[in-house]
Amino acid sequence: MRALVMTAPSRGCDRTQVQDVPEPRPGAGEVTIDVTHAGINFLDVMARRGDEGYARAWPHVPGLEVAGTVREVGDDVTGLTVGQRVAAFSPGGGLAEVALARAALTVAVPDRVPSRIAAAAPVMLASALLLLTDAARFRQGESVLVHSASGGVGSALAQLVPALGGGLRIGTVGRPEKVLSARNSGYDVAIARGGDLAGEVRAAADGGVDVVLDPLGTSMLDVDLAVTAPGGRIVLFGNADGGRETPPLPLERLIGGNIAISGFSISRLSATVPGRAAGALRQVLDLIATGRLDIAVTEVDSLDRVPEVHQLLAEGRGNGKYVARTGAERTGAERTGAERTGAERTGAERS
Ligand SMILES: NC(=O)c1ccc[n+]([C@@H]2O[C@H](COP(=O)([O-])OP(=O)(O)OC[C@H]3O[C@@H](n4cnc5c(N)ncnc54)[C@H](OP(=O)(O)O)[C@@H]3O)[C@@H](O)[C@H]2O)c1
Structure with a gap:
């Protein structure tokens, strides 16, 4: 073959x-x-x-x-x-x-x-669903910040947030020319990283965002912490640039900000808890079959x-x-x- x-x-x-x-x-x-x-x-x-x-x-x-x-x-x-x-x-x-x-x-x-x-559906859509529901404990109406918003997972997240009854979607992208494609995916606000990102996110989401979904290793962690609302959750789910440095745990900012950080890996989840991964796959296929999710x-x-x-x-x-x-x-x-x-x-x- x-x-x-x-x-x-x-x-x-x-x-x-x-x-x-x-x-x-x-x-x-x-x-x-x-x-x-x-x-x-x-x-x-x-x-x-x-x-x-x-x-x-x-x-x-x-x-x-x-x-x-x-x-x-x-x-x-x-x-x-x-x-x-x-x-x-x-x-x-x-x-x-x-x-x-x-x-x-x-x-x-x-x-x-x-x-x-x-x-x-398995990696892109089931990951996006589990990132929101399991890892970030997303609740109806909450605001979400997604880095690398114009990619596969980023565009799936933009579609899933409203399907789960969601609120404001803010996406960041690495190049100005990707802003339009993030907007076309459904983001209410799309920002090219490079300027005062924390300021721009705060201007879009008064009081900060409830959920941050970040596949960029820890390079954006400072921004993530600065824009997360009290009670918010940050999920780290990738290491796109392959960097290996792990900064010390920002304990004071987590405790003082009432912020949770968690990690997510679909590969590890499917290997260790296959029922959860398969369940998410069934759910996204059902959302598509019933017209509640429209993926290109x-x-x-x-x-x-x-x-x-x-x-x-x-x-x-x-x-x-x-x-x-x-x-x-x-x-x-x-x-x-x-x-x-x-x-x-x-x-x-x-x-
Ligand atoms: N943990 C998990 O279970 C899981 C599952 C699926 C995907 N992921 C991760 O989620 C991210 C998006 O995945 P995807 O399948 O949607 O990929 P994709 O469509 O190819 O998007 C990847 C994006 O990563 C960003 N990026 C940042 N640093 C980069 C670098 N050094 N080289 C190339 N791209 C870089 C780019 O967006 P910007 O420049 O706009 O930031 C790029 O468009 C990836 O980091 C992937 O590893 C994790």
Whole structure:
């Protein structure tokens, strides 16, 4: 089968290529999936550049989220059948024609959800949901500040806040030219980092923000603490620039400000508490199927084009969410009317 293979750590595309590799076979509690679409993530880029903990071994086959149909089920698997449409968290190896997944992290896809959208649900959408509901304990009407607002997770958060009954959405971006795309994702206020960020956030959210979602390591922690309202929660969920320095715990500011800091990792959560990750995946697929969440993705038409998308993300030039088509999906014409989405029925190409 064809799979995207990273042969050694690199900051460029030079060591990533599509290769023929042996197909995985499911062990007990596992399934294999004929992948039609696979999500492309910044986490793949972190693996590519050799950040600790992102690639278990080299060569490395990236890819953490897939959609397709069940190809084979291993022993002890119940509730999943060959040919069933599914989305799954993959432990790596998702950017391939066939992927392995734990049955506990594999979920049926409702008929109304196209596979290209389902492929973005495990890492991008389930992370965004869990960041808000579990990690940040978001409550209806609260204000939210999101860094890297124009990326995949950032754009998903902008859609989810109103779906959860939310309030003001403020997004920050690394370049002025991304302000518009953050606004288009749904942010009420979008700010390019660089000036007096704390002042600008405070001007937008009188009294500070209730929730801060920060994938930028600790480089923005001072700003986060300065803009968080009493009782607010800051969630650190990434280390985009790969920095390794951990500043001392700002105890006085946490206690004095009544502020909580927590961390979030979808990879660790799915490995250790798969039921929570799978539950969030079911929930976001249901939100899409019932029209309460409307997500757009950019689809690239083959695995061969994934390295250029990785490079776009590595250079901070990505815009929204990217998904790769890795295999044949039944077309709208091949599916029944009930299976087709509203967008397909009206002919509108939404993503
Ligand atoms: N903990 C988790 O479970 C989890 C799950 C999914 C994603 N994440 C993290 O969330 C972030 C967004 O993920 P995504 O999939 O939405 O990625 P994405 O669409 O590629 O967005 C990544 C963004 O990171 C920012 N960035 C900051 N420093 C960067 C650097 N040195 N190189 C390149 N980009 C840099 C850029 O936005 P700006 O310049 O606008 O800031 C870039 O657009 C990533 O840091 C990712 O690792 C964490």
